[in-house]
Amino acid sequence: xxxxxxxxxxxxxxxxxxxxxxxxxxxxxxxxxxxxxxxxxxxxxxxxxxxxxxxxxxxxxxxxxxxxxxxxxxxxxxxxxxxxxxxxxxxxxxxxxxxxxxxxxxxxxxxxxxxxx
Amino acid sequence: xxxxxxxxxxxxxxxxxxxxxxxxxxxxxxxxxxxxxxxxxxxxxxxxxxxxxxxxxxxxxxxxxxxxxxxxxxxxxxxxxxxxxxxxxxxxxxxxxxxxxxxxxxxxxxxxxxxxxxxxxxxxxxxxxxxxxxxxxxxxxxxxxxxxxxxxxxxxxxxxxxxxxxxxxxxxxxxxxxxxxxxxxxxxxxxxxxxxxxxxxxxxxxxxxxxxxxxxxxxxxxxxxxxxxxxxxxxxxxxxxxxxxxxxxxxxxxxxxxx
Numbered sequence: 449x450x451x452x453x454x455x456x457x458x459x460x461x462x463x464x465x466x467x468x469x470x471x472x473x474x475x476x477x478x479x480x481x482x483x484x485x486x487x488x489x490x491x492x493x494x495x496x497x498x499x500x501x502x503x504x505x506x507x508x509x510x511x512x513x514x515x516x517x518x519x520x521x522x523x524x525x526x527x528x529x530x531x532x533x534x535x536x537x538x539x540x541x542x543x544x545x546x547x548x549x550x551x552x553x554x555x556x557x558x559x560x561x562x563x564x565x
Numbered sequence: 566x567x568x569x570x571x572x573x574x575x576x577x578x579x580x581x582x583x584x585x586x587x588x589x590x591x592x593x594x595x596x597x598x599x600x601x602x603x604x605x606x607x608x609x610x611x612x613x614x615x616x617x618x619x620x621x622x623x624x625x626x627x628x629x630x631x632x633x634x635x636x637x638x639x640x641x642x643x644x645x646x647x648x649x650x651x652x653x654x655x656x657x658x659x660x661x662x663x664x665x666x667x668x669x670x671x672x673x674x675x676x677x678x679x680x681x682x683x684x685x686x687x688x689x690x691x692x693x694x695x696x697x698x699x700x701x702x703x704x705x706x707x708x709x710x711x712x713x714x715x716x717x718x719x720x721x722x723x724x725x726x727x728x729x730x731x732x733x734x735x736x737x738x739x740x741x742x743x744x745x746x747x748x749x750x751x752x753x754x755x756x757x758x759x760x761x762x763x764x765x766x767x768x769x770x771x772x773x774x775x776x777x778x779x780x781x782x783x784x785x786x787x788x789x790x791x792x793x794x795x796x797x798x799x800x801x802x803x804x805x806x807x808x809x810x811x812x813x814x815x816x817x818x819x820x821x822x823x824x
Contacts, residue, residue, distance in 0.1 A: 483602040484609035499631025501584075504602040505594045512593040526612060529605060530598075 464496060469506055470549060471496055473534065473542040476516060480533035483507060507532055515541055567608050568616040573623045577607070584633035591637055603630065632703055661694035662711040669714050687715035695792055705793065713794070720791045727776065735768040736761075763820035770814025777806035 468490075475481065475489050486507070487500045510516045515538035523529045534542065569577060581600055588596040610626045611618050668687035672680045691712045698705060705712060780787065781803035788795045 482605065484606045487606065499629075499635055500606070501603065501630035501633060502636045504599045504606075505588065505591070505636050507602065508595050508598045509593045511598070512595065518598075526608060527605075530601060 461498075464498065465502075467496070468502060469510065470542075470545050472503060472506055472510065473515065473538060473545065476532055476534050476538070477542060480519075480531045482521075482529040482531045486532070510538070514538070567611060567618060569623065570617045570619050573618055573620040576620050576623055576627070580627055580633070584636075587633045587636065594637070606630065632701070659708060659711075661690050661697065662708045665690040665694065665715060666711040669718075684715050684718055688719045691715045692790075692792070699792075716791055716794060720794060728773070731772050732765065732769045735765055735772075759820050759823070763817040766813050766817025766820065768817075770810045770812070770817060773810030773813065774807055777803040777810060780806060 471490055471493065472486060475486050481489070483504060487503050490496055490503065491500065507516065511518055511532070514535055516532045517535050518530050518532050520528045521531050581603065584600060584603060585596050588594055588599060607623070607626050607630075610629075611622060614622050665687050668683045668690065672683035672687060674680060675683070691714075694708075694712055695705065695716075698708075781800040784798060784800045784803070788798045
């Protein structure tokens with residue numbers, strides 16, 4: 449592997465890790481979901497989740513920090529499932545995080561425009 | 566609860582144990598909650614698979630989940646805790662790698678009193694660890710710096726002894742007295758050196774050709790002994806040793822012919 453590939457791989461790994469919490473909160477922004485469903489939805493986003501298991505410790509931490517809450521619901525197709533939903537605090541934090549992400553995205557876009565000139 | 570075959574159940578229990586160990590000491594993460602989610606995940610992913618579920622199907626789901634040791638960033642725990650956990654929490658972490666390193670350090674420190682023999686257990690631990698990671702489909706990564714030294718050392722020592730050890734023996738046999746017994750006579754020191762070098766080269770070259778044939782026959786066990794260093798070794802590589810042997814023997818024959 450070339451050195452530039454290693455650099456790129458490390459960078460994308462760090463970026464993915466940094467964005468995963470934002471992605472999970474946004475996924476829950478649409479409504480309550482259980483763990484496997486969150487993973488499936490994130491899996492649909494290209495190269496966002498490499499190891500699906502990484503989602504679960506993040507969910508536990510988000511719940512401990514009261515950004516999400518969980519509840520058990522019976523399932524028609526198997527054992528009861530643990531669902532997660534955003535708390536009020538989680539919604540506010542998600543708003544702030546999305547706003548920051550938009551600012552970052554715009555700033556990078558601006559830099560790219562300047563380079564293109 | 567989903568039914569697993571005994572092997573799949575053992576595999577899943579082992580995976581959950583690794584998960585629990587890797588979550589130890591992580592602030593703000595509840596192991597029981599993560600475990601419950603992982604169990605639900607596996608059940609959901611395998612819904613529709615005929616019971617009992619075998620290890621192959623389970624392995625596919627666990628591979629998608631990834632190694633639990635990589636689910637959280639390393640820097641969430643204090644460094645002393647990470648080191649202690651790696652050493653204390655079983656072979657699924659870095660324990661074998663550290664044991665191998667410790668044995669190598671002891672081998673160096675006590676080299677004057679036979680400590681070099683510790684290279685053998687260090688090699689065995691390293692080799693077991695390489696196999697363990699291979700079974701789990703994990704790369705060695707940074708652990709290679711802890712695990713590979715005894716394998717490299719033993720490979721170089723045994724390889725060197727196999728290649729050049731007998732040459733020393735031939736040299737002793739072909740000493741001055743030995744050469745006279747072979748019927749050689751010479752007038753000058755230079756001629757004696759030429760006969761000695763010629764005979765030694767022919768003997769060593771011939772030995773290498775025989776050794777290359779043995780190597781081609783036994784390439785599999787040799788490859789297994791020194792994995793992962795010898796992962797790409799093939800029987801065809803024996804030709805390099807055959808060619809080297811032929812060149813050395815031809816050089817020796819030329820020296821004797823010129824004499």
